[in-house]
Amino acid sequence: MKKKYLIWILLPFIFQSCLMDDKDLFPESAADRMNTVLKHHQEILMGATNGWILEYFPEKKQSYGGYTLFVKFEPHDMVTVASELYKADQTETSMYQLIGDSGPVLTFNTHNTLLHYFSDPHNPDGIGPGDSGMGGDYEFLMLESTPEKVTMKGKKTGNRIVMTPIASDANWTDLMKDYQLAAAKIKGKKYKLSMGELEGTALASYRTFNITYPGDNAVIEMITASYRVLSSNEIEFYEPLKIGGKEITKMKFSVDADGVITFTDVQSGLSLVELLPVLNQELVKGSWYFAYSKLGTYGKQCWDLAKTGLDAIGEQLYSAALTNGISFAFGCVPNGASTNYKGILGFSYQLIDIDQIKLSYTGTSDNNGGYYYKNSPNFPQLINPLVGQFKLIANDKKNPTTIQLQDIAKPENVYVLSRSAVYWPYNK
Incomplete structure (x- = not known):
């Protein structure tokens, strides 16, 4: 029992000693x-x-x-x-x-x-x-x-x-x-990835690559790599890009005469080469608008006839476009009204090589399309310039905003379509 009392007597001195040690360790306040x-x-x-x-x-x-x-x-x-x-x-x-x-x-x-x-x-x-x-x-x-x-x-x-x-x-x-x-040089959206025998693709979103490639046992691997553009025509990754057993922290980039951008890393052998959009595939995606001023002589003759038919029923053409891969979509507005009656006339297409397309009218339509086709004199003239095989020419290989269609069999049939919406096309 005396030993227990001795311990209790000594405890205050032990605690005091510890407190003094803490004070020595932290002489300054927090x-x-x-x-x-x-x-x-x-x-x-x-x-x-x-x-x-x-x-x-x-x-x-x-x-x-x-x-x-x-x-x-x-x-x-x-x-x-x-x-x-x-x-x-x-x-x-x-x-x-x-x-x-x-x-x-x-x-x-x-x-x-x-x-x-x-x-x-x-x-x-x-x-x-x-x-x-x-x-x-x-x-x-x-x-x-x-x-x-x-x-x-x-x-x-x-x-x-x-x-x-x-x-x-x-x-x-x-x-x-x-x-x-x-930074202005980097405008690509899709790239081919190569590193030795390894091949894949990289899709760009802002300053991030979403990389897809076949991994072990043909399992598809997906990597996200964010980067910053350096003033020395390089990019630097936020975290090292790890692929094929390699780590890449930076890549140099260059732009060729066609504006195609290539990223390279010499040590790993990794390259990312920009893939340009396939022009005829671009045409069948989205909507491409007509304007009267962008028609060739044959197209204007056809559209002039179609206008007489619209005038006869007291309506005006509000818009006309190739859309929905591909249909002729249009809108008509009765004179003095604000209602836009939309219609569709059906087409089929055949992609030839990368810069040609063959368009054929299928004879199909929605209700409004069928109405105007039958009841507006000469309305079918609007689609006559669309039928044929066409050579495509873009204003920009990387990011086309207009595409010219040149009829191979009928040189006078040429027209330019715009990615930007065009309204009241007879006035444009």
């Missing part, structure tokens, strides 16, 4: 330690006399890829921002603050159009959901800062955000132009 850390980060941020290149990835899964901003931290808690998504010489100054939260946090606490573009609930360009926009951050947890590199983490997304100093002799406008010129 607030003082946080202030020291914040002061260190402040000195680093201010130390880049020409500002920082900020590598910004919005959205938790980096679905929109990465973007380049310039930021310069100035006295009185002011920050100046430039963004590759705005004019090269455009800047905006707002306020920032370093605060102690769940750690040292850099917050851009007054609205800055260029920076909050990525985090505003309603994105100015309508990107992302209407209530969250691109889902980016404006508050960043400071992880590490040195004069050579600052590493942060988005407080909301958890995305890694890196800043590196801009060279003291660099001109912001000229440097931003380099980034913008490089």
Whole structure:
């Protein structure tokens, strides 16, 4: 029993000793330690006399890829921002603050159009959901800062955000132009992937590749790889792209005379070559509109006759298009009315090579199509120029907005269709 009493007597001295040890280990208060850390980060941020290149990835899964901003931290808690998504010489100054939260946090606490573009609930360009926009951050947890590199983490997304100093002799406008010129070259939507015997495809969405390729045992593998465009005609992935036992962090890109873009990585042998759209397949997708001024001599003769028939029943042609792969879709409006009576006349098609198509009228229609075909004199003349085999010519091989159809058997039959909607085509 005496031994037990001795232990109870000694316990207060043991606890006191432990408390004294704790005091020795943490001579400063938590607030003082946080202030020291914040002061260190402040000195680093201010130390880049020409500002920082900020590598910004919005959205938790980096679905929109990465973007380049310039930021310069100035006295009185002011920050100046430039963004590759705005004019090269455009800047905006707002306020920032370093605060102690769940750690040292850099917050851009007054609205800055260029920076909050990525985090505003309603994105100015309508990107992302209407209530969250691109889902980016404006508050960043400071992880590490040195004069050579600052590493942060988005407080909301958890995305890694890196800043590196801009060279003291660099001109912001000229440097931003380099980034913008490089980014403007990347307009491809679909790519062929090759790496040795491995082949697949990559679909581009914003600055993200969705890659599909056959893996082991013919199992289809799918990878998402987000990237940022560098001013040196390179892209840098948010996380290394892991494929075929290789890791790729960067890829160079080039553009040939036809505007075809190719991404390459010499060490891994990986290449992504842009696939141009197949023109006749583009024609049978979506809607392509007629305009009277874009018809050849034969087409205008036919449409002139059709107009006399519409005049006879007191109506006007509101629109005409090849659509629904492929039908002749049209709308007619009675004079003095606002009702648009839509109709369809059926066609079949045959794709020949990559730039030819054969169109044939099937004699089918919906109710309105059949009515106008039978009751408007010369209305069938509208579709006469459509029948035949045509050579297709696009205004842009990569992203055609108009396609010219040249009748191979009847050279005077030529017309140009527009991807943009055309209304009152006799007046256009």
